Amino acid sequence: MKERTLRFTSAKAMAKLLIGVFALVAAVVGGVIWLGIATERTVEENARQLVDRHIPELDAIGAMQAAVGAQVNQLYLYYATTNSSGFRDASESLRAKIRRQSMLLARAEFVADHERLTAHLKGFDEAVASFDREMAGPNRDWDALREHLAVAQKEADSMQAVLNELSGRIQSAASAGGSRTLEAIARLAWLQTSFNLSVVVVSAFILVALYGWVRYAGILAHRAYHDDLTELPNRRKLEKDLAGLLAESRGKAGGLILVNPDRLKLLSGTFGHAVVDALIVAFTRRLQEALAAQPDSTRLYSFSNGTWAILFRDDAARSGAQRIGKLLPTLTATPLTLADRDFTLAVSAGLAAFPADGDDPATLFRNADAALRLAQAAGGNRLHYYSREMSEQAVAWLSTEAALRQALTADQFELHYQPKIAAASGAVAGSEALIRWRRDGRLESPAVFIPVAEESGLIVPIGDWVLQAACRQWMTWRQAGLPALPVAVNISAQQFQQPDFPAKVAAALAATGMPAASLELEITEAVAADHPEKVVATMAALKATGVTLAIDDFGTGYSSLSYLKRFPLDTLKIDQSFVRAMESNANDATIVHLILGLARELGFKVVAEGVETERQRRLLADGGCDLLQGYLFSRPLPAAEFAAFVAPATTP
């Protein structure tokens, strides 16, 4: 969670940073481009001035100076030779040229110079005209002629001076423009370098951002197809792979196995989710290691939190299933050690094979899940195969759960009592209360509905009812004159773990007035999955009320005998599977004898359940078993019939 928030914040910060850097980079690049354009304009403007203005103006000035010089030369030639041939035409065309060129200088800036030039040209023209008249006249006055020549020369010199001055100004303007251009060109070079640099920086930044994005996208893609806790490919990936496998493996078979630890709710209720998560991770590693040795097509997924999916392809689905079916118990055989504590994990598994049990992912998921639920309902620690009947059973399970919710208020439960017989005397020495459900006119066996009640949590209110009903019945029998025979009540692990359970037992005894010593609580080894200190504390609280405690179905659980010493127990009930097998199987007979010997040593009373034959009775009695329970003596009986069963034995 922490990591998720962190990533989320950093994604946000990264977006902000990106926007900021982009804005900065855009501003810098924009500025550089703008400066570049402005500088280029300056250079262009200067060049245009030079080409369009200064050069033609200087040309015009040069042409005018040459024309003025030529005119003066013409004049002197005329004076010297007195030959006027061509003088007038030549001088007219020269003067026209001067006038034409001087038009080029008609800029506002040159108005004053132009006026001066025109005035001197006029003076020059007048002097030339006077000179020509005098030369053409009948009596040439040489003094006057020299006078005119001197005036013309003076005006020509003035024109040259104006033109020189103008040319000087234009040249300095042009050279100022030139140095401005040089500066601008230098700036352009600098701008180009900075622009190149910013391109490099921006490219580097884009590369870094792109790399970050690609990495982030990679993480997102990984998370989309992987489980956060175990890092295994998740259900979405499984669905994809399975769909691919089903599409490609025409004719090929395979299977989907869903694996779920037994009593997971109990574990998380007791040790907390963090411990359960750590257990899931630890068991995931075990599964991964074990499956690595399997054929390549065998793949492990996280189906949901605490449920694994194993997908395999096989020519014969059954052989793959058998392979994995054999593997699972070996994985749970050794306990998982977490923080110096050993946890024994049992797992249940459900298999749906393809194409037999479905040819699309949804159907296979549903059917594997149905098989898994049945494996759990059958006591767990096993692999169940899916079959069509199984899915019918799953439907029945759901309808049972719905009906169970009504059963308590509709008063559909009753208790039957199975006598316990003293092995030595053959007398009735007590009974076990066993629940029955009167459903649609028939009696439903607890084997059918207790697992449903446990899975749905309904076992707690049902258990409360059983406890109170058994106490009430005991009092009714006493009032009817029956002897004070102890009655045993079955307690499920969930009930046992309710914090107020010892208080509930005390309340039931107080409400009915039943003596605590006559009540025995039968608990199963499943309660040992809890913290041993907690189990011991609850047992001590129960013992303090005065009731006795028995371990039911002893020998079928996964716990060792070691807890026997720690727990304040009174009675061991040897599971009927040993009793049934002890006649035919020497091993089981040995186990039964071992249990009997151990119980004797630890001071426990021993009850054997499921005694069906005379031979079993004899073997158990000879072995020192205290109490016997089974069809050999009686089936569980309704309360009234139990009273009748007891009565002949107690009334002489």
Ligand code: C2E
């Ligand atoms: P359990 O406590 O081990 O009860 C013994 C079961 O063995 C009973 O089945 C009983 O009818 C059966 N049985 C007795 N003698 C023989 C015999 O000679 N041969 C065979 N084959 N079976 C014999 P039942 O009544 O169907 O109960 C099944 C289980 O349901 C019980 O096993 C117990 O774990 C659970 N259960 C029954 N009543 C309650 C209850 O009130 N609360 C809880 N939490 N569980 C209950």
Ligand code: MG
């Ligand atoms: Mg029992």
Ligand code: MG
């Ligand atoms: Mg039992």
